Amino acid sequence: MEHITILGYQPHLAPYFKSINIAWIAQYFAVEEHDLKQLETPEESILKPGGAILFAQYDHEIAGTCALIKTGENEYELAKMGVDEKHRGKQVGKALLVAAIKKARALGATKVWLGSSTKLQPALRLYEQFGFQHVPLQPSPYARADIRMELNLV
Numbered sequence: 001m002e003h004i005t006i007l008g009y010q011p012h013l014a015p016y017f018k019s020i021n022i023a024w025i026a027q028y029f030a031v032e033e034h035d036l037k038q039l040e041t042p043e044e045s046i047l048k049p050g051g052a053i054l055f056a057q058y059d060h061e062i063a064g065t066c067a068l069i070k071t072g073e074n075e076y077e078l079a080k081m082g083v084d085e086k087h088r089g090k091q092v093g094k095a096l097l098v099a100a101i102k103k104a105r106a107l108g109a110t111k112v113w114l115g116s117s118t119k120l121q122p123a124l125r126l127y128e129q130f131g132f133q134h135v136p137l138q139p140s141p142y143a144r145a146d147i148r149m150e151l152n153l154v
Helices: 011-028 033-040 042-047 092-106 121-129
Strands: 004-008 052-058 061-072 075-083 111-116 133-135 147-152
Touching: 004 092, 011 033, 011 042, 011 052, 011 061, 011 075, 033 042, 033 075, 042 052, 042 061, 052 092, 061 092, 061 111, 075 092, 092 111, 092 121, 111 121, 121 147
Parallel strands: 075 111
Antiparallel strands: 004 052, 052 061, 061 075, 111 147, 133 147
16 A cells, blocks of 8 residues: 555545546446535535545555545545546555545544445445444435445444
């Protein structure tokens, strides 16, 4: 992971947030209206309500991204986590997850949760390695979400 640098949100990186996420979502699922709202207006829909967006830079290229979306007093959703196809297998997802958990703690989170799909087994295994536990599914704005996981930070 020595080739990976984690960056916070900067307006000039917003196109990467959208393009990386559109690519992986379209590869496995359909891009939904809720996706587009977050990807097209990240400052309004994620940052202003108290969330964060992170980017992984691999050898000076933006290789991946993820968001922490504030969903409660001390609770954040890990969302929009994607790695550019040419950078998969280089530990970019792992670096993003480490940084996202650290950022969630810095924001005062006691719990991070995510909605995902059983189609994404490599991602689910990564989350499990970091202590995310499977919990009952709750209503989601995403048709693709058929699994929910949580990580308690206390």
